Amino acid sequence: QKEVEQNSGPLSVPEGAIASLNCTYSDRGSQSFFWYRQYSGKSPELIMSIYSNGDKEDGRFTAQLNKASQYVSLLIRDSQPSDSATYLCAVYTSGTYKYIFGTGTRLKVLA
Amino acid sequence: GAGVSQSPSNKVTEKGKDVELRCDPISGHTALYWYRQSLGQGLEFLIYFQGNSAPDKSGLPSDRFSAERTGGSVSTLTIQRTQQEDSAVYLCASSFLRGNEQFFGPGTRLTVL
Numbered sequence: 001q002k003e004v005e006q007n008s009g010p011l012s013v014p015e016g017a018i019a020s021l022n023c024t025y026s027d028r029g030s031q032s033f034f035w036y037r038q039y040s041g042k043s044p045e046l047i048m049s050i051y052s053n054g055d056k057e058d059g060r061f062t063a064q065l066n067k068a069s070q071y072v073s074l075l076i077r078d079s080q081p082s083d084s085a086t087y088l089c090a091v092y093t094s095g096t097y098k099y100i101f102g103t104g105t106r107l108k109v110l111a
Numbered sequence: 112g113a114g115v116s117q118s119p120s121n122k123v124t125e126k127g128k129d130v131e132l133r134c135d136p137i138s139g140h141t142a143l144y145w146y147r148q149s150l151g152q153g154l155e156f157l158i159y160f161q162g163n164s165a166p167d168k169s170g171l172p173s174d175r176f177s178a179e180r181t182g183g184s185v186s187t188l189t190i191q192r193t194q195q196e197d198s199a200v201y202l203c204a205s206s207f208l209r210g211n212e213q214f215f216g217p218g219t220r221l222t223v224l
Contacts, residue, residue: 032210043202043215044154088154092210097167099144099213103153 003027004091006102014110019076021105023089026070032092033065035074037085038104044088048074079109113137115216117203123222124193132188132219134203142209143186145178146202148218154202160186161209193223 005024013019021035032051036044050056050063050072062075072091076083086104093100116135124130136143145157156170160180171177175193180186190197200220206213 034212036215043200043218046212046214049212090213094210097159097161097209098156100156101154 003100004089004102006087006089006105008103009106010108011105012108012110013079015079015081017079017109019079019083019107019109021074021076021087021089021107023072023074023091023102024070025072025089025091025100027091027093027096027100028067028070029095030067030070030091030093033063033072034090034092034099035061035063035072036088036090036101037083038088039085047087076107079107081109081111083107084109115203115205115214117201117216117219119219120217121220121222123224125224126195127192129189129191130193130221132190132201132221134186134188134205134216136184136186136203136205137214138184140205140207140214141183142206142211142213143180144204144206144213145186145188146204147172147199148202149199157188157201159209190221193221195223197221198223 035047038044048063050065060077064073088104089102143160147155159167175191178188200218202218204213204215
């Protein structure tokens with residue numbers, strides 16, 4: 001079982017729609033959760049962090065965390081073609097000192 | 112403020128040569144991580160520094176790989192006797208404390224001919 005799992009996609013949504021990206025993780029002791037956006041040929045760019053159960057909103061982005069279900073998601077409202085990228089979920093567990101990354105979900109926003 | 116910087120941005124080398132990759136983290140960030148990303152693949156953890164010490168070197172693929180960090184700041188990743196399978200993008204990231212938000216540099220693209 002992979003430690004952090006994401007659907008590889010591609011996830012295609014029309015411009016203006018809500019894109020929903022999901023991530024599950026295996027270590028119940030995980031404490032910190034992050035979403036990154038990575039454009040082709042570029043390095044990952046931090047979008048959001050979330051540390052406690054519930055929702056966290058930042059502009060068009062909302063991160064949702066459910067530790068009981070070991071599930072974290074990212075919603076992108078009013079999706080734009082410029083949001084087309086690979087979205088990486090990362091999970092930090094203090095016992096390992098490591099940030100474990102999923103393999104990413106490729107999002108395509110269709111104009 | 113200045114972000115994480117890495118140099119060189121691109122490095123082409125011949126098989127068997129040694130290479131040094133440099134990372135300059137965000138000022139004040141105590142934690143520094145090196146990752147490797149092969150084409151179309153996920154991020155592979157290499158090594159983690161807290162200050163100048165490396166509590167976890169478990170991700171280094173072989174003893175040809177080594178890294179150091181001096182002054183709690185700049186880090187260098189050295190690959191000796193490079194092999195073609197070492198070709199990848201090497202990414203450095205830093206965070207204020209481990210577990211905090213981690214910020215990536217632009218990466219060094221290494222090509223071993």
